[in-house]
Amino acid sequence: MTLARRIAVRWPVLFAMREAVGMGLAAIQAYKLRAGLTILGVVMGIMTVTGMSAIVAGLNASMARQIESLGSSVLLLRPFAPGEHVTDEEWRKRKGLSMDEVQAIAALPLVRAISPMELIRVEMIKYGNQKVQDATILGTTGAYETVHDAFVQKGRFLSDVDVDRASPVAVLGTDVVDALFAGLDPIDKEIFLDGRRFRVIGVMERKGKFLFQSRDNIILIPRGAIQRRDQRFNFLIADVKPLSPLVIDKSVDQIREAVRRKRKLRYSDPDNFAVVTQDTLTDLYRQITGGIYMVMIAISSIGLVVGGVGVMNIMLVSVTERTREIGVRKALGAKKRDILWQFLTEAMTLTGTGGLLGIAIGGGVAWLVNKFSPFPAVIQTSWVLVAFGTALAVGLFFGLWPAAKAARLDPIEALRYE
């Protein structure tokens, strides 16, 4: 006896799989509405998995690109790490960098450039009658160009002289230029920041968006040109460019040590500042997407359980309705496992159909999101396979009880059933 023949004799239903699948499809056709409602939960669950995994994967890819676009290997010195939990007291005690610390960092061997920055609050930005209100105003130094790979397209950048003298000069981002000057050449024009007069000396190259936020809505002025009004609410922060991307970790260590020494922190004290790397951002982002995956699994689990219970119900009804058929099959020589597999296959056909529908709809959603929203979506083959496998597993699990019930029927009773 060949192997195939031996398998056929032992598991005839494997060879009659098409029959059982056909029967499942026939059941769906015969009771379209009932079957449709039944597998709705499965459809939703699988749709969630397919659609959301595509969106998350798309976000991941674009996030990775955007983090890279921040400038290769820029370190951010901040009072707080992103997502860091601090006590209220600690929150009040944290302060920004001092220029003394900035200079100490600038002198480190592994640091190529450091760009200190302070955020300046200004109510009103004006040129003639044109106004802008939501631009970011940073007081910084000439090192900004080097650290951020951000260059002027027109005019010149802030010079050391500008910074030393705290000259009233400004370099504008393209969004600000568009809003204030509408076609005019902005160079050497005078703008007013809360009534203070500043001369425009340069226009930055367009940078595009990061996390859906424009990076061109910016005004750069020499640090000190506008004095901070309240020390408590204005932190001096800094971005640092290490000598090369290969020494990021070492340069982080050097910076931490330098700042800790300046601040006279004891060995046991934790850092009261943060050095944020791209890895930190990526990790943070992973935590967020991890959360999204949890939500996705929760939603789809609910759908799948609801769908599964529905499938169990429809299968129990089906077993009762077809008691006589089961009796006939047993009289013709069907063994318990033949009947069991027949009904399991039918249940899996139901949920598998729901799974395919869910994948189609989820894929459609992902396509629409890709087409009509700023979120990119990439359909993940692995997740589609997982989703389909899950749909089949739901059929297997929730079909088990009805199928076992069918397999256990006494052929005499079943044949007598009206």
Place this chain on the structure above:
Amino acid sequence: MSVAPVPPSTTAQTDGALIRAEDLWRTYVMGAEEIHALRGVSFTIAPNEYVAVMGPSGSGKSTLMNLIGCLDTPSRGRYVLRGKVVSEMNDDELAAIRNREIGFVFQTFNLLPRATALHNVELPLVYAGIPKEERLAQARRALEMVDLADRMSHKPNELSGGQRQRVAVARALVMGPAILLADEPTGNLDTVTGEEIMGLFERLHAGGNTIILVTHEKDIADHAHRTIHIRDGKIESDEERRR
């Protein structure tokens, strides 16, 4: 299951009997009460016999049919079919025996409503694990034997009562069973069609098949060459008849 009070012989019967029933008892327990549906039934049936089992309802006729058809096992006694001791088998072994040795024909035909005639006839072959091509060839041959070659792809609701019963007969014969076991095969048919089916049985018998007919209609039983009468769980009479 109690042990049968007969000398044990596990080897195949060599006296030529196809069926050997020895002191069959079947007892149902209903609460505290025991109901004896069969009280010691013994008989033998030789190959190519045509036997009718008759009896009023409640006589134990259906219980005996279930035992002969290997749908059930006796509470006591021994049932040997083609040399195999069926009375000691488990459910799956019984299923295999039904598949190979018993061809059922039911009063209500019991065809699968959504399947074609060909597929209905194919079903026992599926459970026997026979490959597709062989299966289809055998099913076609069986349908040709009952003159339904031109109705193979029809579904039961597209066939007349007589045609449906012929499909059922083809299904019963397709595995080449030891016995054809027909339970009131004409009960749902008009007289003319019933006669047509009985004519088919006659032909099959002439072709070498062993047929057991369970019925309460004397006209139908008269087609058989031997009649066993059952009453109160016992054999009342067992007579050979030459027509």
